[in-house]
Amino acid sequence: MSRLEGIARRLPRWARHGLGEARDAVRFLAGVAGLWFAMTSVAFAFFYIPSESMQPTLEVGDRILVSKWAYGYSRHSLPLGLGDRLPDAWDGRLGWARPERGDVVVLRDTRQNLTLIKRVIGLPGDEIAMRDGRLYINGEAVERELIDMRTYRQFHGYPEIVEVAHYVETLPGGFTHEIYERDDRQYLDEFGPVIVPADRIFLMGDNRDNSTDSRAADGPGFVPLSHVIGRAETVPFTFARCREEPGLYCPAGRVWRGL
Numbered sequence: 035m036s037r038l039e040g041i042a043r044r045l046p047r048w049a050r051h052g053l054g055e056a057r058d059a060v061r062f063l064a065g066v067a068g069l070w071f072a073m074t075s076v077a078f079a080f081f082y083i084p085s086e087s088m089q090p091t092l093e094v095g096d097r098i099l100v101s102k103w104a105y106g107y108s109r110h111s112l113p114l115g116l117g118d119r120l121p122d123a124w125d126g127r128l129g130w131a132r133p134e135r136g137d138v139v140v141l142r143d144t145r146q147n148l149t150l151i152k153r154v155i156g157l158p159g160d161e162i163a164m165r166d167g168r169l170y171i172n173g174e175a176v177e178r179e180l181i182d183m184r185t186y187r188q189f190h191g192y193p194e195i196v197e198v199a200h201y202v203e204t205l206p207g208g209f210t211h212e213i214y215e216r217d218d219r220q221y222l223d224e225f226g227p228v229i230v231p232a233d234r235i236f237l238m239g240d241n242r243d244n245s246t247d248s249r250a251a252d253g254p255g256f257v258p259l260s261h262v263i264g265r266a267e268t269v270p271f272t273f274a275r276c277r278e279e280p281g282l283y284c285p286a287g288r289v290w291r292g293l
Contacts, residue, residue, distance in 0.1 A: 079264065081140055081151065086188060087239035087246070088151060090200065090212050091138065091293055093285050094189045095274035098151070098293075100140050104265035105131045110142040111263060127260040132157075133235055136209030138266040138293040141237070143254040150254060151266060152247050153211065156236025163226035164249065167218025167242075169203070170227070177204040178213070184283040187276065191244065195282070198243075216243040225249045233259050266293050 083096040092098065102111050106129025133139050133154045140151050156162040156171065163170040170176065178201040185197045198214040205211075220243040230236045234256035239245025246253045254261075269288045276284040 080270075081149065081266075083151065086190065086244055087241050088138070088153070089214055089241040089244075090184075090285060091153075091240045091288075092151070092269070093272065093274040093288065096269045096272045096288060098140075098266045099268050099270050100264040100266050102264040105129055105133060105259070105262055108260040108262075110261055125258075125260050129259065132259055133262060133265065134209075135207055136205050136211060139235075139237070140263040140266060141254065141257055142261045142263060143257075144261065145254065146252075149263070150237075152237035152239055152245070152254075154235050155205070155238045156230040156248075158230050158232045158234060160230045160236065161227050162230065162236050162248075163228070164223055167215060167220070167223040169238075171206055174206070176206070178202065179204075181212075184214075185281060186283040186285075187279070198241075212240065214241045214243070222247075222249045231256055235259065235262070268292060 079100050079102060081098050081100055083092045083094055083098065086094055106127055108127045109125065135154055135157055137154045138151065139154060140149060142148075143150050155169070161170075161172050168175050168178075181200045181202055183197060184200050185195060188194055188196055196216065198216050201213050201215060202210055203213050222243070222245075226249075228236075236248045237254065237257055238247045238249065248255055248257065268290055270290065272289060274285065274288075276282075278284055
């Protein structure tokens with residue numbers, strides 16, 4: 035009999051009963067924590083949208099569900115930023131698929147020590163360029179169709195009220211998604227051409243003139259596949275709120291919709 039067991043036997047019955055319940059509670063919580071760690075490492079995780087770089091697809095306050103098993107695993111798949119504490123030599127990838135053009139992915143930007151969410155625009159070997167605000171992939175202008183003009187109030191940034199052109203863009207292969215453009219003369223509207231290296235992807239935000247992405251000098255650049263955490267699937271719920279104001283767009287309808 036151990037010393038702790040001997041001490042426990044000398045306690046009053048009510049104290050022994052309370053000690054047993056506490057021990058059971060600790061075991062239960064440890065099991066829950068282990069299950070949560072396993073699930074958020076290999077299956078799904080939730081992420082919060084803090085910026086407007088992916089408008090109109092995602093809004094500030096959206097909670098997105100990310101499938102970590104979609105492409106494979108690396109040290110950056112670990113929750114709570116634990117992968118950043120592992121050696122850089124562990125920066126490999128156990129992968130069975132790579133992101134496709136048009137996927138919305140969550141990634142770890144080790145240069146800025148940030149977790150980002152962007153859309154895959156360029157795959158390995160692609161030539162990417164921006165000319166007069168138009169996106170070119172492999173020398174061909176990407177088709178875009180103007181839907182309407184929108185004016186909305188920003189959560190962050192200046193000016194507070196912004197007017198944008200709302201387009202539907204069709205990527206090579208036929209994938210369509212919505213984008214915002216303030217105009218075709220912003221600082222990232224002239225870029226490249228560049229060739230996406232092997233085992234890298236080129237990412238852009240859907241809010242093209244309000245996104246620090248692979249085009250920006252201070253952005254993530256060509257993103258290694260090992261830095262991709264997973265594929266964003268949908269918005270299960272959101273805390274995004276906006277006031278109904280005359281003449282201003284107030285977003286809705288993103289919950290449980292594919293990205």
